[in-house]
Amino acid sequence: FAWTGNFKGLDAPAYVMFKYKQNREHVVPQYGHMEFSLMPEMNLPSKYYSTDEFIEIIASRGIMKINQGTSIGNPMSNSAIFAPIVIIRDGKVETYNEFEDDWKQSFINATEHFIEVVKGNKKTILSGEQARNILKFNLAAIKSAQIGKELILDEFN
Numbered sequence: 001f002a003w004t005g006n007f008k009g010l011d012a013p014a015y016v017m018f019k020y021k022q023n024r025e026h027v028v029p030q031y032g033h034m035e036f037s038l039m040p041e042m043n044l045p046s047k048y049y050s051t052d053e054f055i056e057i058i059a060s061r062g063i064m065k066i067n068q069g070t071s072i073g074n075p076m077s078n079s080a081i082f083a084p085i086v087i088i089r090d091g092k093v094e095t096y097n098e099f100e101d102d103w104k105q106s107f108i109n110a111t112e113h114f115i116e117v118v119k120g121n122k123k124t125i126l127s128g129e130q131a132r133n134i135l136k137f138n139l140a141a142i143k144s145a146q147i148g149k150e151l152i153l154d155e156f157n
Contacts, residue, residue: 020032
């Protein structure tokens with residue numbers, strides 16, 4: 001199910017909730033959600049855009065937090081709370097920040113990988129089928145927001 005609000009012509013805030021296909025190996029049902037907030041008065045220092053992304057992956061044994069995408073390297077990055085990657089598992093908290101953290105590096109890495117794929121030196125990260133499934137998920141979320149009801153991905157064309 002997806003919902004979007006409207007703020008001065010922007011599709012914001014927005015919310016998407018989904019349920020994964022269940023496998024027998026999973027102990028509990030798996031759900032996911034994405035929330036997009038708009039805070040036009042919040043100052044986020046960044047070399048790129050005054051925006052940021054925070055991702056939480058919650059599983060049965062722990063949580064992984066990916067803090068700061070676009071604005072990584074701003075003063076919040078120096079806080080233990082906002083370390084770029086935080087893993088909470090088995091009663092322990094681990095933080096990771098010893099890597100190239102400039103947002104531009106993701107574009108450089110993707111371009112270099114693409115060149116190596118074209119040369120035949122590496123394989124694609126996603127198959128064509130996986131890419132189509134991701135697109136289908138995104139299009140279903142847009143359609144769900146437009147019609148105001150949930151969609152079953154396997155039934156969506």
